[in-house]
Amino acid sequence: MSTNQSDKAMQTISPETLRAVYLSPSECEFFKSENGFLGAVIGEERHERVILARALPLSCPDEYICISDVERKEIGIVEKISDFSESQQALINEELNHRYFSPVITEIKSIKEKFGNFYFDVLLGDLKKNFTVKDLTKNIRYHGEGFDLIDVDGNRYRIINFSEIPAKSRRKLEPYLY
Amino acid sequence: MKEKMTKKGPPNGGPGKKEKEFHPSLLEKLNEAGLDTRNLIFSLEGDMDFEQCFKSSWLCFDDKGLYIALGDEKLDKVKKHHTPVAPVFRIDEIRSIPIDEIDSLETESYLSTGRLISVKDGVKEPLIWFTLGKLPDFSRFVRAFNSYKETGTADIKEDDKHEGKCKVCGEPCPPGKDFCRRHRRTSGTAIRLIKFFGGHVPQIALIILAMVASAAAAVFVPQISTRSLYDNVLSNPDGLPQAEVLKALGVLVLSIVGLRLLNVVLTMIQQYMSASIMPRVMYDVKVKIFEAMQRLSVSYYSSKQTGSLMDRVMRDANNIYWFFTDGIPRVIIDGATIIGVVAIMIKMNWRLSLVALIATPFLVASLFFGDKAFRRMHHKVWVFRARTGSMLSDNINGQRVIKAFAKEDDEYDHFSASSKNLRDAEVHLAVTEATLFPILEIVVMLLSIVVLGYGGVMVARGDGSMTAGTLLSFIVYLEMLKEPFGFMAWVTNWWSRCADSATRVFEICDAQPEITEKENAVPLDNIRGDVVIKELDFEYEPARPVIKKLSLEVKAGDMLGIVGKTGAGKTTIANLISRLYDAKDGSVSIDGTDVRDLKLGDLRKNIGLVSQDIYLFIGSIADNIRYAKPDASMSEVIAAAKAACAHEYIMKLPDAYETRIGAGGQRLSGGEKQRISIARTIIQNPKILILDEATAAMDTETERNIQQSLQKLTKGRTTIAIAHRLSTLRDSDYLAVIDQGTIVEYGTFNELIRQKGEFYRQYKIQTEALKTIGIGDDAETNSAKEEQKDEHESE
Numbered sequence: 027m028s029t030n031q032s033d034k035a036m037q038t039i040s041p042e043t044l045r046a047v048y049l050s051p052s053e054c055e056f057f058k059s060e061n062g063f064l065g066a067v068i069g070e071e072r073h074e075r076v077i078l079a080r081a082l083p084l085s086c087p088d089e090y091i092c093i094s095d096v097e098r099k100e101i102g103i104v105e106k107i108s109d110f111s112e113s114q115q116a117l118i119n120e121e122l123n124h125r126y127f128s129p130v131i132t133e134i135k136s137i138k139e140k141f142g143n144f145y146f147d148v149l150l151g152d153l154k155k156n157f158t159v160k161d162l163t164k165n166i167r168y169h170g171e172g173f174d175l176i177d178v179d180g181n182r183y184r185i186i187n188f189s190e191i192p193a194k195s196r197r198k199l200e201p202y203l204y
Numbered sequence: 205m206k207e208k209m210t211k212k213g214p215p216n217g218g219p220g221k222k223e224k225e226f227h228p229s230l231l232e233k234l235n236e237a238g239l240d241t242r243n244l245i246f247s248l249e250g251d252m253d254f255e256q257c258f259k260s261s262w263l264c265f266d267d268k269g270l271y272i273a274l275g276d277e278k279l280d281k282v283k284k285h286h287t288p289v290a291p292v293f294r295i296d297e298i299r300s301i302p303i304d305e306i307d308s309l310e311t312e313s314y315l316s317t318g319r320l321i322s323v324k325d326g327v328k329e330p331l332i333w334f335t336l337g338k339l340p341d342f343s344r345f346v347r348a349f350n351s352y353k354e355t356g357t358a359d360i361k362e363d364d365k366h367e368g369k370c371k372v373c374g375e376p377c378p379p380g381k382d383f384c385r386r387h388r389r390t391s392g393t394a395i396r397l398i399k400f401f402g403g404h405v406p407q408i409a410l411i412i413l414a415m416v417a418s419a420a421a422a423v424f425v426p427q428i429s430t431r432s433l434y435d436n437v438l439s440n441p442d443g444l445p446q447a448e449v450l451k452a453l454g455v456l457v458l459s460i461v462g463l464r465l466l467n468v469v470l471t472m473i474q475q476y477m478s479a480s481i482m483p484r485v486m487y488d489v490k491v492k493i494f495e496a497m498q499r500l501s502v503s504y505y506s507s508k509q510t511g512s513l514m515d516r517v518m519r520d521a522n523n524i525y526w527f528f529t530d531g532i533p534r535v536i537i538d539g540a541t542i543i544g545v546v547a548i549m550i551k552m553n554w555r556l557s558l559v560a561l562i563a564t565p566f567l568v569a570s571l572f573f574g575d576k577a578f579r580r581m582h583h584k585v586w587v588f589r590a591r592t593g594s595m596l597s598d599n600i601n602g603q604r605v606i607k608a609f610a611k612e613d614d615e616y617d618h619f620s621a622s623s624k625n626l627r628d629a630e631v632h633l634a635v636t637e638a639t640l641f642p643i644l645e646i647v648v649m650l651l652s653i654v655v656l657g658y659g660g661v662m663v664a665r666g667d668g669s670m671t672a673g674t675l676l677s678f679i680v681y682l683e684m685l686k687e688p689f690g691f692m693a694w695v696t697n698w699w700s701r702c703a704d705s706a707t708r709v710f711e712i713c714d715a716q717p718e719i720t721e722k723e724n725a726v727p728l729d730n731i732r733g734d735v736v737i738k739e740l741d742f743e744y745e746p747a748r749p750v751i752k753k754l755s756l757e758v759k760a761g762d763m764l765g766i767v768g769k770t771g772a773g774k775t776t777i778a779n780l781i782s783r784l785y786d787a788k789d790g791s792v793s794i795d796g797t798d799v800r801d802l803k804l805g806d807l808r809k810n811i812g813l814v815s816q817d818i819y820l821f822i823g824s825i826a827d828n829i830r831y832a833k834p835d836a837s838m839s840e841v842i843a844a845a846k847a848a849c850a851h852e853y854i855m856k857l858p859d860a861y862e863t864r865i866g867a868g869g870q871r872l873s874g875g876e877k878q879r880i881s882i883a884r885t886i887i888q889n890p891k892i893l894i895l896d897e898a899t900a901a902m903d904t905e906t907e908r909n910i911q912q913s914l915q916k917l918t919k920g921r922t923t924i925a926i927a928h929r930l931s932t933l934r935d936s937d938y939l940a941v942i943d944q945g946t947i948v949e950y951g952t953f954n955e956l957i958r959q960k961g962e963f964y965r966q967y968k969i970q971t972e973a974l975k976t977i978g979i980g981d982d983a984e985t986n987s988a989k990e991e992q993k994d995e996h997e998s999e
Contacts, residue, residue, distance in 0.1 A: 179335065
């Protein structure tokens with residue numbers, strides 16, 4: 027197990043409360059099982075299926091990735107995906123992309139507000155999609171230059187960079203973005 | 205609320221009634237693609253493919269296999285409130301899995317998607333993806349499939365709360381509604397606001413009459429004071445003697461004075477009537493908002509900021525008030541003035557009128573576009589104001605924590621940033637107002653100059669088409685138009701603010717409470733207190749289950765202790781029993797009746813809740829104790845306080861039971877407040893009692909005192925006690941250990957200690973901790989002793 031991160035953290039946190047185990051690429055190897063699930067060999071132990079979860083999904087989606095077993099018992103934390111080889115990164119990213127699936131909004135055709143519900147007609151690339159966001163101020167998650175919109179069912183739609191979507195689309199959403 | 209519907213296949217497991225009939229043209233396409241659809245048992249429409257891409261999909265199964273078809277569905281454009289035309293389907297691929305190759309199905313849900321998983325001999329295989337909106341449909345499909353595999357029948361319980369489909373777009377719509385929120389027919393904001401004045405029609409008619417008459421009187425003044433004065437009297441066209449001229453002048457002056465006086469009287473009548481009606485109407489608006497807020501479920505409050513809700517009741521209602529008090533009268537007066545003046549101007553000289561009114565289209569366009577822009581700006585200001593208000597209230601409530609962490613400067617920075625946003629939004633609004641309105645005024649001023657020039661030429665020609673008096677009155681009329689036009693331009697802004705406020709007010713009024721009482725709800729008289737929880741499923745957010753298939757039973761008069769880690773779902777169970785939320789699936793029943801079938805008032809009256817979060821209202825201690833029973837006598841209040849071990853300390857307070865508590869009142873300790881809340885529950889005399897971490901925030905000494913109060917309170921009542929400190933649950937008849945929304949251990953205190961499972965582990969940790977400070981007992985030894993005693997007795 028890599029200890030440099032732990033050591034740094036221990037300077038400020040007492041050892042009793044420090045339970046996080048940071049995993050370096052040499053201690054952890056991911057693989058894809060026959061059925062398409064992500065598995066990992068961590069230390070000596072082989073896990074046929076592991077669950078990956080981002081600790082900072084909005085601000086640092088590629089850092090602090092928690093690895094747990096199917097019972098959601100944490101096995102360890104990967105501090106940076108970029109520390110891993112390209113093939114390993116591809117496996118990690120594929121799993122994370124599935125888990126954090128957020129289709130990207132490329133254009134906003136219309137937004138209609140009626141009694142606190144916002145009805146979006148958008149383009150996700152070539153695909154037209156409409157969804158409803160209730161109470162926009164509560165269902166928006168900002169990250170970097172963009173944000174995620176969460177609809178009434180819990181689905182997320184992402185605008186990666188708000189300044190890069192067409193100006194017409196921006197004008198439609200701008201009045202509600204505070 | 206919930207009606208159980210059973211979808212059954214025939215006993216031999218052959219073809220049965222389908223859960224969702226596929227569209228005939230889809231069935232045709234599936235048949236063409238080689239799928240035999242005659243014996244389908246259950247079917248479902250999905251919205252993603254195997255690779256997590258959006259795509260139309262259709263799932264179904266029969267006695268031979270599970271079939272997943274991918275393709276496309278196109279709907280021709282539908283007109284508003286018209287029946288949609290037939291969809292057109294295309295099938296790209298059908299995947300079949302023999303039914304013997306699947307033991308069961310299950311779903312997994314992620315952040316915003318879910319996946320159907322098949323299980324064979326314990327090995328899982330991922331199948332198709334779906335968005336979270338489809339999760340309820342997939343869950344039903346999974347239940348139907350698993351039921352079919354187990355029993356040979358696709359036997360599932362159907363929840364009638366399942367949303368119907370909108371008649372226009374096919375999107376889900378609220379229960380009992382034919383249209384989704386988007387296509388719901390609602391009368392316009394203005395019409396709905398006007399309806400508030402329904403009870404004052406005669407007064408409103410009188411006000412409008414007074415306003416129009418007052419405007420008419422004002423419009424006639426220039427006719428006398430300028431046109432008649434110059435053309436008929438001062439220029440003396442008929443060459444009358446001076447005495448006659450002076451007499452005519454006197455009549456004119458008296459007419460002007462009379463018209464002005466009439467104007468003043470009419471204005472007084474209008475203002476008097478408005479002043480008497482408007483506060484009444486605003487009272488109705490505020491009461492309606494408040495009443496709507498009381499109707500709403502707890503979930504609504506947890507999703508809204510307090511600042512924004514308070515803004516709706518006070519500021520939004522005031523915005524409406526001022527518009528109707530000041531704005532509407534001026535709209536009527538200025539509207540009547542514009543109509544009257546324009547009519548007189550056209551009658552006097554239509555050519556000059558045409559020149560004067562040339563800018564009208566420009567003004568109308570400004571009004572139209574100005575309205576939209578100002579609405580947005582006002583909304584922005586409102587959002588920032590509400591946010592700043594919430595931050596301020598958060599800061600005031602959290603002062604102790606802020607000071608403890610020495611975060612005053614950081615808090616100042618946060619508040620300053622939030623206030624800056626508000627300031628910028630207000631500046632933007634003010635600057636736009638300050639720019640747009642002078643431009644409109646300049647337009648009107650330029651018009652006056654043009655009229656003066658063109659009219660002057662007409663008078664100078666001396667061909668009789670225009671007299672000096674007519675030109676002068678024209679100029680006066682134009683001046684008279686300036687203010688009403690300016691106001692009309694500005695009133696859109698005012699109306700925008702009022703409409704924005706009204707929209708938010710109506711949002712509350714129109715919000716549907718999630719917890720509603722059935723029409724034929726069952727009254728709960730002479731309650732015994734049996735509580736049965738059966739296969740309960742619940743989630744606060746879609747696809748984030750908090751309670752999973754949980755079943756429990758508490759007999760009348762028994763005490764059930766619920767323990768578990770933070771976030772295990774303990775408080776949620778309490779919320780579901782009191783029906784602060786409704787279960788997603790499964791049921792909670794009291795004396796054999798589902799809580800959703802019971803009268804809400806009866807249910808809540810019979811359930812007492814003592815929670816860790818104590819809320820005492822502004823008022824006296826006595827008022828707070830008799831909150832559940834306002835007609836309780838003082839001796840009942842004292843008896844309840846004594847039972848709650850509160851009487852002693854209350855009597856030490858200078859104002860005793862009349863001590864004012866709540867915001868701004870006497871400061872009480874946590875234990876003192878909790879004892880008042882226990883007394884409040886004692887006076888309610890509920891048959892079922894929920895103690896939700898009632899002593900969690902207390903010190904050991906206070907906890908012991910409170911425990912005495914609670915023991916008195918629980919006597920003869922069905923009690924569900926939720927606690928972290930396991931020692932407080934020794935008196936429980938049964939204990940349930942909850943973890944991640946399910947029961948992991950169940951039994952009596954001693955049984956669980958003997959089991960040496962999770963409960964034992966937690967108990968050990970707590971007793972070890974208590975032993976280090978010299979408190980605690982050894983339950984293990986006690987339990988062993990009791991076991992031995994039991995064995996002896998049985999021998």
